[in-house]
Amino acid sequence: MARILIVDDSRTSRRILKGILEEFGHEVIDEAENGEIGYIKYNELKPDLVTMDITMPKMDGLECLKVIKHKNADAKVVMITAAGQKDKMMEAIKNGASEFVTKPFDKEEIGKVITRVLSE
Ligand SMILES: [Mg+2]
Secondary structure: OOEEEEEOOOHHHHHHHHHHHHHOOOEEEEEEOOHHHHHHHHHHHOOOEEEEEOOOOOOOHHHHHHHHHHHOOOOOEEEEEOOOOHHHHHHHHHOOOOEEEEOOOOHHHHHHHHHHHHOO
């Protein structure tokens, strides 16, 4: 069971992801709708894991990943990607992303990925 922060600008995505994570017994401690708020909440809450959407207004998921990892090298950040974002996925790997989950969400995939990242 982990304390998880969801960062995603889509209310629908946040709701679906929260439901899945809770089904696996995790606690969604907060949500943020852009990278700026996500970064502030990360520092306040120090979650065990962050799910990070890539495309968001104000500060996107790549920028937010970079600023989180800059001061928290061991932060566990799982990127949420859509089809056609291969370049951004590569950049996220370079910047320390733990794993990827692709939209549309697949419950079993998310369960496996989260378990794997938490066990690292
Ligand atoms: Mg988005």
